[in-house]
Amino acid sequence: MSGHAGAASSLRFGQVVIGPPGSGKTTYCRAMQEFLTQLGRKVVVVNMDPANEGPPYPCAVDIAELVALDDVMEGMKLGPNGGLLYSMEYVEANLDWLENKLKEHGDCYFLFDCPGQVELYTHQTSVKNIFSQLAKWNFRLAAVHLVDSHFCADPAKFISVLCTSLSTMLHVELPHVNILSKMDLIEQYGKLAFNLDFYTEVMDLTYLLDHLAADPFFKKFHRLNEKLAEVIQDYSLVSFVPLSVKDKESMIQVLRAVDNANGYCFGDLEERNLQAMMSAAVGADFQFDSTLGVQERYVETRGKTVEEEMMDL
């Protein structure tokens, strides 16, 4: 397979990294930048979060130089949420600044570290308009949407995560990869009721609803949850790739999914670097990992199968 650069030099590939506050976006950008650099990809990270002061990665473009959240809150007498909405509208109104900054980095692979406020991706249009302008400047981007994996351990929260993910996918209108982040902490707040692939593949949600109905508190919300599950399943768009940033095999899974989504082609050199890196890490005959492998590493005791769960009901 040949590299992408020669074939389409004016195209610039990359990822917009989105997700709720604390889901791991900045950590992901740093880890992905290091990982891709090892593979030989020339990567730059763009901080798109006006509240992100001094990000922990070498930052090629920093939106806080254009608009800083603290200044907006003070000057406009706004709280943090209103301030962030205003800041992104300000960026949208000053896109020539961003265009000039990005031009300085020509033919690189771009990681955009975006703010975490959920309504930016489900309601407000500024961020979506910024993304569509990036496409007009020949960026081929995938949205990488991180959500904390420990929500899987709580069926009600998982349904809410599914709703947010679906809503974000429909609103942002980019090729989309949903990630369950912090897999190493997935069972930090409770055990999973089902195998991991039930959550990553978003299998038949009626099992989740039945599991939820066993909790007296949620009994009265059964019909609401049923309708929400119906919407999610009717669209049939949401699925997840599991990730722990310290786990190279799960980083490869994510990278494969993202490259598929935005159309980036692995070059030969990159493929060789990947083989060398992974054979040093896990032995020469490594294979790209599956969800089952991730489950074995991070889910302490295997959850019940759907069939076992139904036997209990």
Ligand SMILES: Nc1nc2c(ncn2[C@@H]2O[C@H](COP(=O)(O)OP(=O)(O)OP(=O)(O)O)[C@@H](O)[C@H]2O)c(=O)[nH]1
């Ligand atoms: N154990 C573990 N911790 C992680 C992982 N990814 C992120 N974290 C931790 O999660 C916390 C939040 O990560 P950030 O990268 O700051 O999250 P963010 O989404 O950028 O947060 P905001 O900028 O507030 O929106 C930090 O303490 C990270 O160290 C992971 O894969 N495993």
